Amino acid sequence: LADLTGVTTYSTLEAYTYAELSKLTVEQISKLGEVLDDEKIPMGRFTCVKSKKSGGSVQLTMADRLYFSDKPYVPHIPMPNWNKAVEDDICRQLGLQNGNDYTEVRLLRDKNGRRLIDKNGKVLYSKYFYFKVSSVPKDVTMRQMLSYLASAQGQFGYVDRFGRYVRKWYGSSVKTLDNNTIDLPTLSERQNAIVGIICKVSDDVTLSLGVTDTTQGRVLEFENPYMTESLLQSLWRRIGGFSWYTTELYHRLGDPRFDIGDVVTYTNGADSYDIPITNLEFTFDGGLSADISAVGLSVEEQL
Structure with missing residues (x-):
């Protein structure tokens, strides 16, 4: 999300947009790969899973590689094994790069983002968790297996914009939104x-x-x-x-840097609301907009 070069603006998106996919010529489609390789804001890598021709146009349905993960997981490695080895094995079978760095040192933080300090005033840190996967449950799918490995570390998994499988959890807010750029949102009555x-x-x-x-x-x-x-x-x-507001909002000036798992803050006068992005849909119709939502039942619905 950090704009380190200072050259990424909303107007630069126009350079990467030809037209509706159905109107592209064969020559333009062949050029599309060259354009995407130099994207300043990568929008993802996808596989065509459905192609439907109608008249002179073709409608393509694209998905990331997790689309193929709802089939039984059959290990190609000896079991039992470490969680990293299992994660690597599933990624290989799906044609994904495992983008999780198990050697990276992480500072431990509490729920408010503050660094954890021991009784001697020393900053606490940890490497990614290693644990043994003793066996594979019967009929478990690759998606379910990845979810087990991720939730054991307090995270969820997804494919990032570079086509890598990664895990994350919601962090601090990346941007503040107000009524100048969004339509009045639908918010839960209570946090x-x-x-x-x-x-x-x-x-x-x-x-x-x-x-x-x-x-x-x-x-x-x-x-x-x-x-x-x-x-x-x-x-x-x-x-x-961890706290948040169940939300649905329409962002008129869609920010292509937003991603699933980011947190945004909506302000309305003196009031502010933290919104984790659990669902995100971009629309381009000459300008970029986004539908953002944070899921969650009300207290009454949960009961």
Whole structure:
């Protein structure tokens, strides 16, 4: 999201837009790859999964490589094995680069973004979690397996704009939006806040932390056969108390740098609302706009 070169502006998008795909000539389509390789704001790499011809035009449906992940995961590596090896194996089978750096040192932060300090005043840090994957559950898909590996580290996985599989969790706000650039948004009446987590490990084992009374706030429930007490403790330190507003908004001046997992702040006078982007849809019709939403049930719906 950082604009390090100072040359990326909204007007530069015009250089990368020919026309509607159905109106492109064969020569223009062949040139498209050359243009995308030099994008200042890459918009993703996709595979054509459906092609439909109608009259003199062709409608193409494109998807990232996770489109093919809803089939059973059959390991091409010996088991048991480390989570990194399993993640690498699934990425290879899907034709994806694993963009997660397991050697990178990460500073540990609390739910408010502050660095964690030990009792001696030392900054705490950690490398990415390594844990053993003992076996593969019966009939588990590659998508499910990736979700287990990601949620064990308190993250979700997706394919980034460079075609790599990466994991992330919501961080600090990247941009402030106001009524000058967006239509009046639909906001939840009250803020959502995660007050507890419940993880089903197996039919016999369920782990939980925080408050499990849903009248007190949002309780995050999920399944993960690889979750342990220590992994759950680390996850809770990072996401406990995470808060957001359920939102739907139309961004008239769509920012192509927005991505799933970013957080934006909407301000209206003295009021401000943190909005994690869980759904994002860009529209180009001579100008770029975006529909942004943050999912979440109301307190009444959750109960």
